[in-house]
Amino acid sequence: MSTELLNEISENLQRGKAKVVKQLVEQAVAEGIAPAVILNEGLLSGMNVIGEKFKTNEVYVPEVLVAARAMNMGVGVLKPLLAEEGVKAKGKVCIGTVQGDLHDIGKNLVKLMFEGKGLEVVDLGTDVSPDTFVQTAIEQNCQIIACSALLTTTMGVMEEVVKKAEAAGIRDKVRIMIGGAPVDDAYCQKIGADAYTPDAASAADKAVELCRELAGDVA
Amino acid sequence: MTNGRTVTVSVGGKEIPAGVGERLGALLSESGLLAGDSFAMPCGGHGRCGKCRVKVTGEVSPLTGRERAVLSEAEIAEGVRLACLTSVTGDCAVTPCEAGGQSQIRADGSLPPFTLHPTFSRVGAALDIGTTTLAARLYDPAGRLLAEVTELNPESAWGADVISRMEACLAGHAEQIAHTIRSAADEMLSRMAAEAGIGTREIDAMVITGNTVMLHLLSGDDVEPMTHAPFHANRLYGEFVKAGEIGLDALAPETPVYLPPCAAAFVGADISTALLASGICRSEKTAVLVDIGTNGEMMLWHRGTLHATSTAAGPAFEGAGISMGMGGRAGAVDRVKVREGELSAHVIGDAAPVGICGSGLVDAVACLLETEALDETGYLEDDPAMIADPVCLTQDDIRQVQLAKSAIHAGMRTLLSAAGVDCAEVEELYVAGGFGSYLDILNAVAIGLLPEELGDRVRILGNAALAGASMLLLAGDLRGECERRAREVEMVALASNPVFASEYMERMMF
Numbered sequence: 001m002s003t004e005l006l007n008e009i010s011e012n013l014q015r016g017k018a019k020v021v022k023q024l025v026e027q028a029v030a031e032g033i034a035p036a037v038i039l040n041e042g043l044l045s046g047m048n049v050i051g052e053k054f055k056t057n058e059v060y061v062p063e064v065l066v067a068a069r070a071m072n073m074g075v076g077v078l079k080p081l082l083a084e085e086g087v088k089a090k091g092k093v094c095i096g097t098v099q100g101d102l103h104d105i106g107k108n109l110v111k112l113m114f115e116g117k118g119l120e121v122v123d124l125g126t127d128v129s130p131d132t133f134v135q136t137a138i139e140q141n142c143q144i145i146a147c148s149a150l151l152t153t154t155m156g157v158m159e160e161v162v163k164k165a166e167a168a169g170i171r172d173k174v175r176i177m178i179g180g181a182p183v184d185d186a187y188c189q190k191i192g193a194d195a196y197t198p199d200a201a202s203a204a205d206k207a208v209e210l211c212r213e214l215a216g217d218v219a
Numbered sequence: 220m221t222n223g224r225t226v227t228v229s230v231g232g233k234e235i236p237a238g239v240g241e242r243l244g245a246l247l248s249e250s251g252l253l254a255g256d257s258f259a260m261p262c263g264g265h266g267r268c269g270k271c272r273v274k275v276t277g278e279v280s281p282l283t284g285r286e287r288a289v290l291s292e293a294e295i296a297e298g299v300r301l302a303c304l305t306s307v308t309g310d311c312a313v314t315p316c317e318a319g320g321q322s323q324i325r326a327d328g329s330l331p332p333f334t335l336h337p338t339f340s341r342v343g344a345a346l347d348i349g350t351t352t353l354a355a356r357l358y359d360p361a362g363r364l365l366a367e368v369t370e371l372n373p374e375s376a377w378g379a380d381v382i383s384r385m386e387a388c389l390a391g392h393a394e395q396i397a398h399t400i401r402s403a404a405d406e407m408l409s410r411m412a413a414e415a416g417i418g419t420r421e422i423d424a425m426v427i428t429g430n431t432v433m434l435h436l437l438s439g440d441d442v443e444p445m446t447h448a449p450f451h452a453n454r455l456y457g458e459f460v461k462a463g464e465i466g467l468d469a470l471a472p473e474t475p476v477y478l479p480p481c482a483a484a485f486v487g488a489d490i491s492t493a494l495l496a497s498g499i500c501r502s503e504k505t506a507v508l509v510d511i512g513t514n515g516e517m518m519l520w521h522r523g524t525l526h527a528t529s530t531a532a533g534p535a536f537e538g539a540g541i542s543m544g545m546g547g548r549a550g551a552v553d554r555v556k557v558r559e560g561e562l563s564a565h566v567i568g569d570a571a572p573v574g575i576c577g578s579g580l581v582d583a584v585a586c587l588l589e590t591e592a593l594d595e596t597g598y599l600e601d602d603p604a605m606i607a608d609p610v611c612l613t614q615d616d617i618r619q620v621q622l623a624k625s626a627i628h629a630g631m632r633t634l635l636s637a638a639g640v641d642c643a644e645v646e647e648l649y650v651a652g653g654f655g656s657y658l659d660i661l662n663a664v665a666i667g668l669l670p671e672e673l674g675d676r677v678r679i680l681g682n683a684a685l686a687g688a689s690m691l692l693l694a695g696d697l698r699g700e701c702e703r704r705a706r707e708v709e710m711v712a713l714a715s716n717p718v719f720a721s722e723y724m725e726r727m728m729f
Contacts, residue, residue, distance in 0.1 A: 057618065059596065060621060062724050062727045065724050099447075125715075152383060154447050
């Protein structure tokens, strides 16, 4: 029975049925399914399907957004319960569009994909200075700084972020990810960032992987 | 196409025989009876340019959708038709449309009426520096068009969009870029002068319009502040310079060159001059003017206030970023229709298809939606979708179109919302720019490039930026109005605008 309900949550999430997802999550809680199970096997697994389909171009930005909206409705129900149980996020990321750049569609998409993978996200918005990225990572104990840029004229700020992070002495604890139309893997290596990913879904996979590596390093 | 029956067509009072089914356009061109009037078919009879307007009474084929798009309601009510799209079905009478009063321009139907006050005494030149295309005209003081040339913008060697060109400037190529565009302008002036049988030194005034970045690149002004937020422009023009100062060697160094005003870094002189040509500010009607290009610049005129914005549509409609995209050259699919459930494509120059241009792209996507090969989320049933062998569209191409059309559509709705105007309140939508001239309006609405509420009130302007520049050349008194509009326009910022963000998502769907 519980598998059926979880599948139903996942499928409605994929179709962006936010209200239905919320109701089903409440029902699952009432039926006594563990919040972490609802989160992982209902919500996150549904978001995972969307992420994979996004990678293969089967669905596009709008579908991801409605699915994410549905997920957030479900997560809203679970949040207090998860906190009670002491369920922790898989990692913490601060994300933003770099200074001088106001494009936020791509950045928002990556943020949603991060959340869809169970990561905690601090959204710094657009036009974010290198100092803000680094200070936030330090103050909020983020494992990852994720920088977005859509202009060839602003992508240079990413290098500044890497330099500031080095100067602050956090490069062993924090990974820097970059993305956006004008950047690529070669640029990532050139400026000494840790990872470039071509799309939002791959970015989320990579972030989870980096968080795992860091946890392994620490342990 | 005729069925043998002969009928009589009266052309300006003279009667000529015609076969039923014969197109008025071909009939009138061959008869030469309207040659001295405003009748012309520069687009080759494709119903694009609207220059073959005639008044028709009697038995002819019903009004086509294309004509509804090009003609105003008033014109339709008066019986105005596009000769190229109208077939004879019985006896009928044709009269030329008025070319306007004496001091009006006849050489180009797209100039609205205005009184001549030429800013020159011998020959005047107008140039529009588009990011992709350059277009220029020579006029005599009576407002007669002496020559017209177009050219691809050679600055594309430094990238297709303004951002990459500005980046090239920052990398130290500013002088080279300035030299390139100035040489191209000189060369166009020389070609036009030769065509008109004059020397370039006889040109004694010039107007050069273009977006803010284009004018900076021409003048050699520093573009750095425009490369990042808050996108400040060092210079907004609306001033005279001397030909010598901007390195136009074809002209005498003291020749005055007017650079029309820009409103902001991304709302340039090109939209200022297009605004003038559209004439929307001279009417009580609520109207929108949009130039669909890499940057979709748009303006709204509502109750005496002008609002403007610009949206980054990307170059999909210019053929860039689409796997088999190309400009509107020979071999480009420029029209697609559904015939008996199958796609049927028209190719420019009757050549074998090698790629697809902007208008073809809009048609193709509309057709794929119609045949349900494409669903409303933009998912392509079979990827790639064949349009005209070997030209096809991939799933990724469709995604690019979704981004581009949604940026334009959402930009327009955000502009309206910021001014508190409901979309249905807009009485006229003027579409300017090269791509716009070839756009099938019904398909543009079908794919959601333009709001569905406005599909029946679209007017195609053609190169309105150049038309407006020509007006400034021929009527110096219009400068004041042009500069005042650019100064007083209310700018609407789309970045971080919540209305835009939600519209952008919504309009991405089909």
